[in-house]
Amino acid sequence: MRKLCFNPKTPSFALARTSPSSPLSLTSSPTPLRLSFSEPSSFEEDSFLDEAEALIMKWNLDTSAYAKVTSLFYQDKTEAKHYINCVNQLQKTMHSLLSQNPSSEKLILAHNLMQIAMKKLKKEFYQILSMNRAHLDPESVSARSCRTSANSSSSDYEDDFAAEDDDIRAASDSISEVEQVSSGAMADLKLIADCMVSSGYAKECVSVYTIIRKSIIDEGVYRLGVEKLSSSRANKMEWEVLDLKIKSWLEAIRISVRTLFNGERILCDHVFSYSDSVRESCFAEISRDGASLLFGFPELIAKTKKSSPEKLFRVLDMHAVVSELFPEIESIFSSDYTSAVRAQVLASHQRLTETAQNLLMEFESAIQKDSSKSAVNAGGVHSLTIQTMNYISVLADYVNVLTDIFPSSDWLQSPKKSSLPEFYLYSPESDYSASTPALTVRFAWLILVLLCKLDGKAKHCKDVSLSYLFLANNLWYVVARVRRSNLQYVLGDDWITKHEAKAKRFVANYEKVAWGEVVSSLPENPATAEARAVFENFNLRFEEAYRKQNSFVVADRELRDEIKGSIARSIVPRYREWYNALLATVGSVRNLTVTEYVTFTPEDIENYLANLFFFGTSPSAVSSLSLTSSPLRRWS
Incomplete structure (x- = not known):
């Protein structure tokens, strides 16, 4: 990329000294931040202004075709640092000149040079941001970095840059090329931002940063499937469609908070570490729309009039993820500039709470109704x-x-x-x-x-x-x-x-109600004299109970087996006792007289009860059974 976009290195700025092509007039400039400096001599001021003029005019976008097509920071990092140091010293010199003679020609020259330098740095800032979009993506930044301390000293920014540059070179063997490019770009951006902010040109710097990075956040939120949705449109959607959007949001919010916004927070903190107010206002601006869209979604869903049973669980899902991520959200959007974001998150959280309460009340009411x-x-x-x-x-x-x-x-x-x-x-x-x-x-x-x-x-x-x-x-x-x-x-x-x-x-x-009469039809002490009446009564009771009960349903296999087993234990042993007593008296149930009133063998009773609640899920007619364990007649 560097070979394709930029020219070979040029000679040192000391050999390429030029003069302004036309006189420049003094205009009002932003009030610079206070810097401590020693009082330079007139000779030192003249010498510095000469060298500063040579270097700054070399990269003058209005007069140098070379400067228009060449990037200072990509061309020569050493010269780039000289350029930054020159601009910083120029700021100090302007303070000195202002205290000596507010209308001096040297002050006018210094001011004009400062404006030219700021224009060039603004373009450099833009180029680094735009050409490193892939290397400065929030995922890479959030994974590689930790948030820069908000209390970074403005006097340490040059040392920080040098240390970072050394660290990058020392670690070049162990980190990927992407990480090297990302680290280098972040260091360059910080160097330029420190210079512009300290020189009173924070607004110009922030405007460039906002244009590039805000689009990344907005695009990131959109790509994660979170789109702007009106209340009326949400109410017109089928639940299945709305449910898919909620699922997308549930996946998107974690990525957005922990990667997208966190990465941008880290990058913004690093680039604008020189000034707390600039850093916070800048991050607030680039994150405002994306955060509003993302964190306003739960409140929108909570307000919809959809009454699908699944809505409660989606509300609880959203409530859970907002609660889980709130400490991270509060950390990322911690300043007064982003208080609206925190307020939106809390409003959505409260609305989800109220909606969950109402849906649960409706659920209880639905049972009763x-x-x-x-x-x-x-x-x-x-x-x-x-x-x-x-x-x-x-x-x-x-x-x-x-x-x-x-x-x-x-x-x-x-x-x-x-x-x-x-x-x-x-x-x-x-x-x-x-x-x-x-x-x-x-x-x-x-x-x-x-x-x-x-x-x-x-x-x-x-x-x-x-x-x-x-x-x-x-x-x-x-x-x-x-x-x-x-x-x-x-x-x-x-x-x-x-x-x-x-x-x-x-x-x-x-069992007592359904089969009680069947059980009671078999007296505890078998008596041959009563055998005919007992068996006839049993046959009648058993047939009536079986026909009725076999039309009922017991779906659970364990319960079905338990009921059938319990009924069998109540009936079969007592029936067997009567059956065996009769058999001992008449010698065979095939006796023509006995077959008139003995319909079932004990095995028949066991088989019929084993097939009670046939298949357990639907009524079945007794005639559908095909039992062949007994030679005696069956009812139709």
Whole structure:
């Protein structure tokens, strides 16, 4: 790049001395910063002005074609440093001349030379920034550098430059060419900025820097997928489209804070370390639009009227990442100049908090207002149970965020129990000690609201056994979801144990109601004289119970096996006892008289009960079974 863009080195400035092509008039200039200097003699002033004039006029953009096409800093670094030193000394000389004679010709000459030099340095500054965009990208800078101290002494800038130059040469064997170029460019920029700011030309320097670096930040934010979005446009978007934009933002904010803005902060701190105010105002200017777009996005999303169930989790995701990055954001945007950025971040954070609170209240209200009747007729797991537990299970992954959002919110305080039936209000599961974590109480409360709703649905079942099976199915599902998610840590083992026991009580009640008459149809002491009546009564009760119960659903395999096993243990041994007693009396169940009332062998009963709740997910007709273990007749 250097060979393509710049000419070969030229002779020393002492041999290329020229004079101004035309007289220059004195105009007002920015008030320079105070510098301590010793009082030079008139001879020394004349000698210095001669040499300064030669060097500065050599690089005069208005009179030298050579200066227009050649970069001072790329051409000869040694001469570049001489040039900077010359300008710094020229500033000191101007102070001296001003104190001696404000209207002297030498002061006019010095002032004109200063303006020429500043014009050249401004162009050099621009060239270094524009030609090193790739080498000064925020990722490289943030990865390689640490933030320069804001209290750097202005008197050390020349020493810093020299030390940096030496460090670069010493480390050239171990760092990449890109890093060398980046370090060199940063050192050059700092040298020029120090000179221009100390000479009173900070505005000219900052204007160039702002044009180049602001475009890099704005372009970086755009490339990360964050675009300007109006509230009306966001409200018109489908949730799926808006969700993709939120996902892009969640990825973009970490990169933007830790790489883009952090890199620019490091570069700006380094280049303008001479002046705190210049450094902070410059960074504020280049980062303002990009930061506003990035940090204003969460507030925009929070304000949208989208009511998708997934919105809460996206809100929590955004809240979590803003909370995580806030210390870094606060460090990067720490000055009064960037207070608007911090205010925007806090506003978005607060809006996300309020939105999360409202969405959670809406979620609880939605459970209580549910009026769907699906799955009740078959006794299976209700859609409300599945949806609610899916929601709460995912919500349990956000415990840390919820604790941050609701440190003292009503959502974490004692629930308003008046909305639940008295049965639930005074159940053991609703009692917690004062030391119980607020989140545990609140998650338990949400599940209690669900169970209350399910209890209300169960009461509408015409069959009592079905209502108990429905409650057992749903509570078993709830406990299983708790075990398989972070809810087990939020609610604790005691909660799981209590509700598992409650589910088993529902199962016991179901068995008692559904199969109680079947069991009671078999007296404990077999009596041959009563055999016909007992078997006929059993056949009737068993057929009725089986036809009804086999149309019900038990989706969970473990629960299904447990229920079938429990029923079998209640019926089969007692039936076998009666069957064997009859067999001992008549000698064979093939006896024509016996076949009139003995329909099943004990193996038949076992097989039918093994196929109870066939496939466990949908009702099935008894006629669909194909059992061949007994030669006796089957019902159709």
